[in-house]
Amino acid sequence: MSKVSIQNVGKVFERAASPVPALDNVNLSIEDNEFITLVGASGCGKSTLLRILAGLEYRTSGEVLCDGKRINSPGADRAMVFQHYSLYPWLNVIDNIKFSRQLQVNRENLTSSDVEAASGRADALLNLIGLGKVRNAYPNQLSGGMQQRVAIARALMGRPSVLLMDEPFGALDSQTREVMHDLILHIHRVEKTTIVFVTHDVEEAVYLGQRVVLMQPRPGRIHSIFPVPLPAQRTQDMKYSAPFRELRAEILARIRESTGITTDLDLLQKLNVQSVSA
Numbered sequence: 001m002s003k004v005s006i007q008n009v010g011k012v013f014e015r016a017a018s019p020v021p022a023l024d025n026v027n028l029s030i031e032d033n034e035f036i037t038l039v040g041a042s043g044c045g046k047s048t049l050l051r052i053l054a055g056l057e058y059r060t061s062g063e064v065l066c067d068g069k070r071i072n073s074p075g076a077d078r079a080m081v082f083q084h085y086s087l088y089p090w091l092n093v094i095d096n097i098k099f100s101r102q103l104q105v106n107r108e109n110l111t112s113s114d115v116e117a118a119s120g121r122a123d124a125l126l127n128l129i130g131l132g133k134v135r136n137a138y139p140n141q142l143s144g145g146m147q148q149r150v151a152i153a154r155a156l157m158g159r160p161s162v163l164l165m166d167e168p169f170g171a172l173d174s175q176t177r178e179v180m181h182d183l184i185l186h187i188h189r190v191e192k193t194t195i196v197f198v199t200h201d202v203e204e205a206v207y208l209g210q211r212v213v214l215m216q217p218r219p220g221r222i223h224s225i226f227p228v229p230l231p232a233q234r235t236q237d238m239k240y241s242a243p244f245r246e247l248r249a250e251i252l253a254r255i256r257e258s259t260g261i262t263t264d265l266d267l268l269q270k271l272n273v274q275s276v277s278a
């Protein structure tokens with residue numbers, strides 16, 4: 001059985017002026033412990049699809065199953081990491097990581113040994129993300145990359161079977177992004193989670209993904225799926241290899257084709273037209 005099964009999913013946003021068809025007949029099966037990356041032009045429905053998987057958005061048609069169960073609302077089996085750091089500023093690092101667990105403890109009235117086990121897990125995650133030294137620091141004392149590492153640890157705290165990430169490294173500089181790439185691959189190996197990772201960056205998508213799903217806009221749908229022909233254990237120098245460069249070029253060409261923009265000059269002209277008519 002697939003970990004996640006997306007079946008004929010459609011989404012129309014009902015707007016006063018005119019309905020927006022954001023997704024149309026999306027089908028995708030994601031295997032247990034797979035690392036899937038989703039790319040495509042802006043507006044092709046990547047975030048909408050991820051939010052439907054998270055249970056934060058209703059689909060208009062179709063079904064989404066996680067471990068065979070229909071998804072209709074958020075659940076502890078699926079955790080989300082967003083682009084913008086979303087830590088609680090009044091909590092230090094370790095309490096941010098434990099936060100969702102704390103809520104569960106209050107709700108379910110668990111025993112003290114459960115709480116102890118949760119503390120052990122929070123410390124293990126803190127070490128996994130390499131931030132043991134800033135255990136008691138507050139978010140405003142951390143760099144963006146460090147804050148995002150804490151957000152990832154917090155998402156992992158409840159042992160979700162699927163980690164959903166929407167451009168999580170989009171706001172980071174390129175060197176920090178490379179460090180985060182190797183960290184998330186390490187986490188994927190150690191925690192054995194299934195990851196669905198949305199990005200604008202084709203290089204990031206190829207480096208991280210076992211399969212890259214390319215979406216196309218108007219309405220958002222799957223254009224094609226590319227298995228990544230690289231060894232499971234990725235290293236930065238693979239970015240210079242022929243298979244990596246060829247796949248990156250192929251996906252970029254398909255994105256340009258699917259948006260009708262074939263050269264950077266087309267893009268410039270399109271932007272000029274938009275700014276003149278705005």
Ligand SMILES: Nc1ncnc2c1ncn2[C@@H]1O[C@H](COP(=O)(O)OP(=O)(O)OP(=O)(O)O)[C@@H](O)[C@H]1O
Nearest residue numbers: 013015020022041042043044045046047048049220
């Ligand atoms: N709440 C909403 N109400 C109306 N339309 C929406 C809403 N959210 C998204 N849309 C529309 O649905 C389409 C898909 O949006 P979505 O945010 O999923 O795209 P995306 O691929 O994540 O884009 P980006 O790469 O810019 O983040 C777009 O046309 C967008 O304008």
Ligand SMILES: [Mg+2]
Nearest residue numbers: 046047048166
């Ligand atoms: Mg988006």
